[in-house]
Amino acid sequence: MAISDTQHSVRQNVASAIVCEGQLYVAAVQLHAHQAPELMLSISEPLVSADTLGAQVSKIAREANLKGYSWNFTLNRGDYQLVQTDVPDVPDAEVENTLKLKASDLIHLPLSEAAIAVSRFPTEAYRGRLKMAYIIAANRPDLIAIQDQFGLNGLKLSSIDILDMAMRNLALLVSDKPCYATFTLGMKKSSINCYFNGHMCLQRDIDITSVDLVIGTSDQHATSTSSQRELSLATLTLEVQRSLDYFESQLALGAIADILVVAPESLQDEIVTHFDHSVQPRVLPLHFAECLTLAGGISPTQNIETAFAIGGALRHIGDQP
Numbered sequence: 001m002a003i004s005d006t007q008h009s010v011r012q013n014v015a016s017a018i019v020c021e022g023q024l025y026v027a028a029v030q031l032h033a034h035q036a037p038e039l040m041l042s043i044s045e046p047l048v049s050a051d052t053l054g055a056q057v058s059k060i061a062r063e064a065n066l067k068g069y070s071w072n073f074t075l076n077r078g079d080y081q082l083v084q085t086d087v088p089d090v091p092d093a094e095v096e097n098t099l100k101l102k103a104s105d106l107i108h109l110p111l112s113e114a115a116i117a118v119s120r121f122p123t124e125a126y127r128g129r130l131k132m133a134y135i136i137a138a139n140r141p142d143l144i145a146i147q148d149q150f151g152l153n154g155l156k157l158s159s160i161d162i163l164d165m166a167m168r169n170l171a172l173l174v175s176d177k178p179c180y181a182t183f184t185l186g187m188k189k190s191s192i193n194c195y196f197n198g199h200m201c202l203q204r205d206i207d208i209t210s211v212d213l214v215i216g217t218s219d220q221h222a223t224s225t226s227s228q229r230e231l232s233l234a235t236l237t238l239e240v241q242r243s244l245d246y247f248e249s250q251l252a253l254g255a256i257a258d259i260l261v262v263a264p265e266s267l268q269d270e271i272v273t274h275f276d277h278s279v280q281p282r283v284l285p286l287h288f289a290e291c292l293t294l295a296g297g298i299s300p301t302q303n304i305e306t307a308f309a310i311g312g313a314l315r316h317i318g319d320q321p
Helices: 051-062 090-104 140-152 161-172 226-251 266-278 304-313
Strands: 012-020 021-033 039-048 071-077 082-088 112-118 132-138 156-162 179-184 190-196 199-206 259-261 282-285
Touching: 012 051, 012 161, 012 304, 021 112, 021 282, 021 304, 039 051, 039 266, 039 304, 051 140, 071 140, 071 161, 071 304, 082 090, 090 112, 090 132, 112 140, 112 199, 132 266, 132 282, 140 156, 140 259, 156 161, 161 179, 161 199, 161 304, 179 226, 199 226, 259 266, 266 282
Parallel strands: 012 071, 071 156, 179 259, 259 282
Antiparallel strands: 012 021, 021 039, 082 132, 112 132, 179 190, 190 199
16 A cells, blocks of 8 residues: 555666654665565655655665665555545446545645545455445655655655555564554554554554653653552553454454554553553564574664664565565
């Protein structure tokens, strides 16, 4: 599910960039058949300016010798809208155009300024129910500006993707089951995504964040008391399990087998342990050294934003034989 797509091949050299809170994150991956992906680059630095994004990425690419890599730019969640909707009863060939017209009533952008993609639920999810799809909408002038910046700086921008699919790619590092999920514990918002054979079938934001799980007053973000923290953790767990139950009961695709946890390093092991005792699927932490081959000198920071960039670079992982 991307705004644009690339061609499949047995081996892919892919680099990815994403901007989070004024910081630029870049990762590069080599994908080989029958081998773990190799992480060739993982770097972050302050974004100098949105107007010089392409030049800054190009400088990183030259210094890291990423000549010949195809590039993916991953949109952060504030950069696009994701709307679930039913699929109208029209001939299959007309579904996508019909949904794009329907988007005018669902998105916050004028249709003339929107780049729209449609991601339909798998046929297995219907079973007598309404057919469903996600409409993804982003500001078209912003996407054109990104494409122009990459192209003018000699970079082959092959795709512009969304964060929810970068999370899917990370899950494929650790799970080979048809039904799997990701949970992200963010500072401003947390989220759970459920997938079936690569298709996103559920996305929910959860208001409990990493800030709610930090105790004390010495840090400006640490405001929770011990009892508040316990309540937040219990509420978070309940919301995750409710999402998993909804996926199983409403979509009839089976139960989620694995859930990948992506959280700040200081909280990840605790969240994994807590979920392991509280939710039904197998709970998996994201440890890059255990699921990727690391090129010489590469030691990625274990944080959420780094994971987003690496997930963007892994967009072809499901294509590997």
